[in-house]
Amino acid sequence: MENTDIKTMPRIGEKAPDFEAITTAGPIRFSEYNKGSWVVMFSHPADFTPVCTTEMSAFAVDKEWFAQHNTKLLGLSIDSIHSHLAWVNNVREKTQVYMDFPIIADLDMKVAQLYGMLHPEESMTAAVRAVFFIDPKGTIRLLMYYPLNVGRNMEEIQRALIALQTVDANNCALPVNWKPGDKAIVPPPKTLEQMEERIANTEYEKVDFYLAKRSLN
Numbered sequence: 001m002e003n004t005d006i007k008t009m010p011r012i013g014e015k016a017p018d019f020e021a022i023t024t025a026g027p028i029r030f031s032e033y034n035k036g037s038w039v040v041m042f043s044h045p046a047d048f049t050p051v052c053t054t055e056m057s058a059f060a061v062d063k064e065w066f067a068q069h070n071t072k073l074l075g076l077s078i079d080s081i082h083s084h085l086a087w088v089n090n091v092r093e094k095t096q097v098y099m100d101f102p103i104i105a106d107l108d109m110k111v112a113q114l115y116g117m118l119h120p121e122e123s124m125t126a127a128v129r130a131v132f133f134i135d136p137k138g139t140i141r142l143l144m145y146y147p148l149n150v151g152r153n154m155e156e157i158q159r160a161l162i163a164l165q166t167v168d169a170n171n172c173a174l175p176v177n178w179k180p181g182d183k184a185i186v187p188p189p190k191t192l193e194q195m196e197e198r199i200a201n202t203e204y205e206k207v208d209f210y211l212a213k214r215s216l217n
């Protein structure tokens with residue numbers, strides 16, 4: 001494969017490209033799977049590899065947490081369905097963790113290319129560790145890319161998901177290291193009148209008129 005065959009990656013704010021794929025839960029059409037819920041879609045470089053096993057197991061352990069946050073999981077690697085099934089069964093036998101969320105068998109790299117998961121300087125044949133956060137309207141809201149040799153952080157994945165859902169529910173922005181229960185950023189004023197109002201406001205925690213925080217209910 002020439003480097004020029006690698007598609008550009010979808011970006012934040014864009015519609016998640018639709019596709020059909022074979023998964024460990026049977027065939028899916030992404031737009032159907034995404035209907036009415038968030039999807040966290042993530043690629044791993046290869047089945048039967050150690051870092052991938054730790055990551056995919058972590059998703060499986062927290063599957064119920066994601067369901068409680070109206071979020072479906074969708075894994076992917078450039079492996080066959082037979083490899084996926086054997087790996088899922090092996091991990092269950094060895095660790096009692098059942099990776100029973102759909103994992104796409106992307107042997108032809110169709111989905112990996114569509115989503116920019118192939119980074120040729122890292123590998124021409126294995127997907128990097130990507131995470132796509134896709135909202136119920138099918139919009140890509142947040143992207144993460146990790147190299148082959150560094151595992152992702154499940155706490156950050158979950159924090160990011162809650163943060164996205166929080167900004168949607170509260171029309172706010174969130175500061176560095178925000179976590180549930182922390183205050184949110186109040187959008188900064190855009191006119192002198194709004195600036196004067198903000199200066200006079202005693203309700204918010206203020207550093208100055210452009211940096212104010214409020215509690216979320």
Ligand code: BEZ
Pocket residue numbers: 045046049050051052053126148149
């Ligand atoms: C791993 O999951 O351990 C791994 C996979 C591909 C390259 C390097 C590490």
